[in-house]
Amino acid sequence: MIAEIITIGDEILIGQIVDTNSAYIAKELNKIGVSVHQITSIEDEKDHILESLKNASNTANVVIITGGLGPTNDDVTKRTLCEYFEDQLILNSDVLEHIEEIFKRIKHTPISNLNREQAMVPSKAAVLHNKYGTAPGLWFKKDEVVYIAMPGVPFEMKALMEIEVLPKLKKEFDRPFIHHKTIRTYGLGESAIALRLEEWERNLPHHIKLAYLPNFGMVRLRLSGKGYDEGELKTSIELEFEKIYPLLKDIIADTAGEDEELSLSLQNAFIDKKSTLAVAESCTGGLLAAEITSNAGSSQFFKGGMVSYATQVKEEVLKVSKATVKKYSVVSRQVAEEMAVSARQLFKSDYAISTTGNAGPEKGESDAEVGTVYIGIATPEKVYAEKFELGKRREQVVKKAVNKALEMIYKELVTR
């Protein structure tokens, strides 16, 4: 079963935004056994859209289109789809009701003709309910090819995929079962892991594949199998997992689903242990706290955090001793440890994490090299810090530091 993804909109073609939608869609389609043959990005232009639809339909049996469904004039997708399917727009009263409800509830502004326009849908399309937005998804079928059009707004598109598109695709097509098992590792790079698995990988049965999913210093391994006998498939994947486990057990963080963020595993572990957490951040500038609070329910264990960006703040608010800063510099193991201890006291939490380092691009108040980061952990029993070299690019240093910090505290919590 083959799909093509077509994203419509100039923003991608002028490099204003990176096309993350296609990556998400491709990933989700792969999970249900649909392989993506091509991803095509084109502008909001009728003839180009028509041509791309035609080309896609030559090889793909599923064509997924995102973007160009907005209310404004530069969005031509809907009218173009009508032309492609020799169809016309009709008013869909459910959609209109939904739009009016959204405007009443959230936007508190009267609905305009432009918004009302969005309730006009091609008569041949099945309407896919867009829970979070005013532009509905559209599902067409022509000559055994399914065409799905969704708005390009990422969270609207994702909800449409989850709630409408994926279930409908599963029903529509007879596909082999796909089963995944994901292992989250920490502390070892992709190639070092590959080296450990080299021999095992050589003997991997054809219907099972291993994917390395590195992400800012964390590597996830995904075992994926395809087969028509679901039970047999799952057994064979479990079997491979049992072979892999001893090879990696020292670096396995957990075997949560790949969609479970480490921050969520961490939250569950803290809530299980009825423990609380606080953070004191320097180089991560608040992103660590933001990551920890990104999941609903985080207030059950996260007390709060301090972003002590200026050294003066580290000393006066976070009570890191001037002497320590003077003696070891602000980017040092000692300061990281004092920050963690102070945060734990200040916020009255059971655990605390701290980060201090130089995210670059230039050397800061300390002479620490760009990319040098110390991460401290304070627990009811002890305090310690680790040093990391996280590269030269600011964004990367910060994100890797956040992941390392989450790893360290997660490890501390689950391996006690």
Added chain:
Amino acid sequence: MIAEIITIGDEILIGQIVDTNSAYIAKELNKIGVSVHQITSIEDEKDHILESLKNASNTANVVIITGGLGPTNDDVTKRTLCEYFEDQLILNSDVLEHIEEIFKRIKHTPISNLNREQAMVPSKAAVLHNKYGTAPGLWFKKDEVVYIAMPGVPFEMKALMEIEVLPKLKKEFDRPFIHHKTIRTYGLGESAIALRLEEWERNLPHHIKLAYLPNFGMVRLRLSGKGYDEGELKTSIELEFEKIYPLLKDIIADTAGEDEELSLSLQNAFIDKKSTLAVAESCTGGLLAAEITSNAGSSQFFKGGMVSYATQVKEEVLKVSKATVKKYSVVSRQVAEEMAVSARQLFKSDYAISTTGNAGPEKGESDAEVGTVYIGIATPEKVYAEKFELGKRREQVVKKAVNKALEMIYKELVTR
């Protein structure tokens, strides 16, 4: 002048990586007046590559190919290019020397036959020196179409673009000028703005386009024009801008370049005014501080932040009075104002921003509706807070709150 970008490799099609290369290439091409007509991602497969090259050459006069140039067998691009151009591989001694030098200097390993393979290049190609890698870039010309192949490793590709490809393209083609003007608005949705601009947009000259770029509650408008007379082009865009300005002046945040994030405009404004900033965050959980510190140089004006997630922390650490919390609840204008004032004192900053609200999904300690957020601003002269309803989705509430907070402080700073 029209370009197509073709990225080759399975990682993108299975959603394992996001295609950031194309965004970079598209942006750079746009800057020199080359518009990208299509971006196509395909797998490492000969026939598919040949077909894509043929299709691209029908409309584009520049075809840029990335990926598939590695030493391993699954990289077929080079052989496929030979077939497409009816060419064969010959040894390039300069490339071989470069590869040997890289291995001596960096990898400290003897060069393998696979690596030596990379010095074999199509005889009809001009070789583009890959400063950072072993796979050279390739430049072909056939029937007035230029084809450029580069490795997919981002930093190798970027260096090739800067040092080799862009200068060579500028020499090769006579191009129109491209000029953009971006307006950042706040507080009004895409369709409401479109309504205001409806009539003006109808009279927009053909060589100027307007794009709506919405992003979590902020809409950027981009005027783009193309023309051979640079002066005339800029004047005509300025002219349209002057027509647009009065229609939007109440909602224009600024007219910074489209690449400039609000956080950066804010940073520049603070540094100009030699003022400092601190934040006290509740529902934004650290993301506001993270956004403010996302630009290099933020330590010049950002003192620090407090994430007071637990009410106890608001009261004990941030010194918000228990009475205020009790009387008005933790999600209230009064608490937002006290948080801002306390943050300003605690961090000894000139300005402070605070956020308190309910990001959902459930009601928290207060009875505030999900999506209700108060944002407070404390300045040397005054303190005030505004109330917002930011929808029901946690991630969205948080991101919109961050944008609103940046807008409010930016407005406070520039309109004083």
